[in-house]
Amino acid sequence: MSKTKPVTIVEVAAAAGVSIATVSNVLNRGGIRSSQETIRKVEQAAEQLGYRRNTVAAGLSRSKTFEIGLIIPSFGGYYGNLAEYLQLEAYNAGYHLSVFTSGWFNPLIERKNIEVLLQRRVDGLICHGLAMGQESTRSLVNNGTPLVMINGWGWPADIAVGAVNLGFAGACRDSVALLVERGCDSLIYVGSKRSSVINEQRLQGFYAGLAQLGRDIPYQVVDNWEVDIEVILRDSLAGASERVGLVAFDDVVALKVVSAANKLGIRIPEQLQITGINNDIMAEISYPAISSWSIPYPLQAGTAINKLLHAFGQQDVRTEEREFEVPLSFIERETTKFM
Amino acid sequence: MSKTKPVTIVEVAAAAGVSIATVSNVLNRGGIRSSQETIRKVEQAAEQLGYRRNTVAAGLSRSKTFEIGLIIPSFGGYYGNLAEYLQLEAYNAGYHLSVFTSGWFNPLIERKNIEVLLQRRVDGLICHGLAMGQESTRSLVNNGTPLVMINGWGWPADIAVGAVNLGFAGACRDSVALLVERGCDSLIYVGSKRSSVINEQRLQGFYAGLAQLGRDIPYQVVDNWEVDIEVILRDSLAGASERVGLVAFDDVVALKVVSAANKLGIRIPEQLQITGINNDIMAEISYPAISSWSIPYPLQAGTAINKLLHAFGQQDVRTEEREFEVPLSFIERETTKFM
DNA sequence: CTGTTAGCGCTTTCAA
DNA sequence: TTGAAAGCGCTAACAG
Numbered sequence: 001m002s003k004t005k006p007v008t009i010v011e012v013a014a015a016a017g018v019s020i021a022t023v024s025n026v027l028n029r030g031g032i033r034s035s036q037e038t039i040r041k042v043e044q045a046a047e048q049l050g051y052r053r054n055t056v057a058a059g060l061s062r063s064k065t066f067e068i069g070l071i072i073p074s075f076g077g078y079y080g081n082l083a084e085y086l087q088l089e090a091y092n093a094g095y096h097l098s099v100f101t102s103g104w105f106n107p108l109i110e111r112k113n114i115e116v117l118l119q120r121r122v123d124g125l126i127c128h129g130l131a132m133g134q135e136s137t138r139s140l141v142n143n144g145t146p147l148v149m150i151n152g153w154g155w156p157a158d159i160a161v162g163a164v165n166l167g168f169a170g171a172c173r174d175s176v177a178l179l180v181e182r183g184c185d186s187l188i189y190v191g192s193k194r195s196s197v198i199n200e201q202r203l204q205g206f207y208a209g210l211a212q213l214g215r216d217i218p219y220q221v222v223d224n225w226e227v228d229i230e231v232i233l234r235d236s237l238a239g240a241s242e243r244v245g246l247v248a249f250d251d252v253v254a255l256k257v258v259s260a261a262n263k264l265g266i267r268i269p270e271q272l273q274i275t276g277i278n279n280d281i282m283a284e285i286s287y288p289a290i291s292s293w294s295i296p297y298p299l300q301a302g303t304a305i306n307k308l309l310h311a312f313g314q315q316d317v318r319t320e321e322r323e324f325e326v327p328l329s330f331i332e333r334e335t336t337k338f339m
Numbered sequence: 340m341s342k343t344k345p346v347t348i349v350e351v352a353a354a355a356g357v358s359i360a361t362v363s364n365v366l367n368r369g370g371i372r373s374s375q376e377t378i379r380k381v382e383q384a385a386e387q388l389g390y391r392r393n394t395v396a397a398g399l400s401r402s403k404t405f406e407i408g409l410i411i412p413s414f415g416g417y418y419g420n421l422a423e424y425l426q427l428e429a430y431n432a433g434y435h436l437s438v439f440t441s442g443w444f445n446p447l448i449e450r451k452n453i454e455v456l457l458q459r460r461v462d463g464l465i466c467h468g469l470a471m472g473q474e475s476t477r478s479l480v481n482n483g484t485p486l487v488m489i490n491g492w493g494w495p496a497d498i499a500v501g502a503v504n505l506g507f508a509g510a511c512r513d514s515v516a517l518l519v520e521r522g523c524d525s526l527i528y529v530g531s532k533r534s535s536v537i538n539e540q541r542l543q544g545f546y547a548g549l550a551q552l553g554r555d556i557p558y559q560v561v562d563n564w565e566v567d568i569e570v571i572l573r574d575s576l577a578g579a580s581e582r583v584g585l586v587a588f589d590d591v592v593a594l595k596v597v598s599a600a601n602k603l604g605i606r607i608p609e610q611l612q613i614t615g616i617n618n619d620i621m622a623e624i625s626y627p628a629i630s631s632w633s634i635p636y637p638l639q640a641g642t643a644i645n646k647l648l649h650a651f652g653q654q655d656v657r658t659e660e661r662e663f664e665v666p667l668s669f670i671e672r673e674t675t676k677f678m
Numbered sequence: 679c680t681g682t683t684a685g686c687g688c689t690t691t692c693a694a
Numbered sequence: 695t696t697g698a699a700a701g702c703g704c705t706a707a708c709a710g
Binding site: 004006050052053054055056057059060065074075076077079080081083084087096098099100101103115116118119120121142143144252255256258259260262263281282285286287289 | 343345389391392393394395396398399404413414415416418419420422423426427435437438439440442454455457458459460481482483591594595597598599601602620621624625626628
């Protein structure tokens with residue numbers, strides 16, 4: 001715990017009897033060949049003195065930090081999972097990931113944190129959704145730092161080098177088909193306007209599912225934050241509907257629905273069928289367990305990092321499309337397992 | 340998106356017709372006074388040229404990065420919440436927080452990430468639990484970077500400047516008392532050995548609660564990962580016990596218990612009462628809603644950051660104790676609301 | 679109040 | 695294969 005000043009290459013060089021350039025070559029650079037003897041001397045000196053590279057100095061010197069910044073709305077649930085996979089993928093590519101939140105889509109915090117990241121001269125930026133508008137973003141990231149959006153639809157190429165988007169629309173569309181197939185004769189979509197852009201995608205998918213049914217079916221669209229789910233459920237089942245199908249914004253909303261149904265004595269899946277999204281832990285341990293759409297994190301994270309590497313000029317590009325859509329996969333559990 | 344090289348103080352100085360030192364004084368330093376005229380010229384030039392401070396260079400020059408590193412087991416649930424509050428507290432103190440995970444207590448990943456943080460010359464480190472042993476930690480953090488532990492009991496002063504620990508033991512102890520008071524005539528503790536140190540604290544509290552009961556009561560201790568909760572519940576209620584009290588490791592485990600009870604038709608809270616820990620979102624939306632112990636994040640995060648500031652030599656110290664215990668507060672919900 | 683100058687620790691030509 | 699030296703952008707004495 002003593003305030004020891006860290007040892008530098010200067011000291012290592014002195015101890016090894018070589019120049020600092022040589023130390024730098026041996027320790028921190030690949031490709032540059034040195035004699036076995038020199039390598040041995042340098043490594044031994046470094047080891048013995050407890051040398052630890054100063055990446056701040058290295059970053060300044062090379063004007064390249066090997067750091068990637070990530071902005072997510074919060075660390076919770078799906079966002080946190082994504083961050084974990086991104087961290088791993090970044091590491092495998094030789095980069096480090098600095099994770100910041102936007103305090104649940106707070107444009108001020110978001111802006112401030114992006115600014116911090118830019119001041120740190122991160123090599124690239126990954127932003128999940130974005131509370132700021134596109135103009136705001138453009139003026140902030142005007143310096144050429146590559147930006148990859150996650151769940152950002154329709155961002156122009158001069159702002160973002162690309163986007164990796166989850167196939168929410170497809171998942172909701174298919175949920176509708178599946179619920180109807182399972183015998184539901186009326187449908188409800190329970191959204192969450194708290195995340196507007198993302199909610200929109202899902203709603204769009206819900207409508208698409210309705211449209212491709214080939215026939216009309218009663219449905220309603222409500223918001224998790226505005227209505228009492230118990231009331232909605234009771235009213236729906238009091239009507240002509242024998243079996244209601246419910247598409248929930250995510251698994252948190254789905255669990256709320258399950259709880260309300262349990263409380264009201266509504267039988268799942270006989271009277272009510274539910275699909276969630278995200279495949280959160282609570283979907284698995286709920287009773288009845290919730291059918292949900294799971295996210296292929298490795299693919300999502302890998303694609304995002306790859307787009308960045310591509311922008312850095314390092315190859316290994318898996319995909320060329322600017323907006324890449326990651327498909328979700330259905331995990332069927334008890335809230336729909338009725339045939 | 341063009342690869343513009345960022346503007347530096349040199350260019351701002353030229354545009355403003357002053358020296359780089361003056362620019363530095365005006366833009367990046369507090370306390371140093373300049374004439375109004377100079378300030379105006381410099382700020383205008385900076386604004387117009389789009390100057391953004393390079394904190395990498397500043398960090399190198401001052402040998403102080405104003406960065407704090409945080410290691411948590413994962414971004415999920417409680418850990419993610421904590422990270423969010425720490426980020427806020429750090430920011431308020433003029434620092435930035437870089438968050439890394441240890442991949443669920445993986446000593447290798449943990450070590451690697453701490454090493455990365457140290458290479459970045461963070462001013463301080465906050466570690467949540469730690470998979471590595473104390474010796475390992477000592478040799479890694481031997482350079483004088485202050486380390487604050489979260490939920491680390493018994494760390495010597497030469498490794499960690501202090502610790503901020505949650506009062507799990509107290510919460511579990513009080514849970515026992517409360518459950519018995521609510522009429523439970525036998526108890527179960529369902530732990531999670533996946534997080535050994537933390538589990539131990541809780542178990543200790545459970546035993547303490549038992550001890551201060553003043554009389555014997557049947558109990559059992561099981562592990563969430565080793566047993567089938569349904570079996571445990573059925574067996575317990577098949578015995579002489581009229582009402583079982585269950586102390587769950589956290590709200591995830593508590594929700595598993597609630598689900599099992601719902602499935603078996605066990606009535607909550609008449610036959611079974613449950614307490615969780617963490618006050619996770621799922622405790623609130625479960626049915627029945629789960630009584631849980633909530634964590635005072637602002638206090639916990641604030642104390643941790645404060646200990647670091649103290650170690651940095653900046654004052655504003657709220658507490659002197661090396662190991663500070665943060666008390667949890669009980670949120671009573673339906674799983675115990677029976678009198 | 680402002681400018682000169684010597685670093686911070688490392689990387690990277692370019693010669694030797 | 696190795697080393698001398700010029701930066702990278704900013705800060706912090708120290709003079710003026």
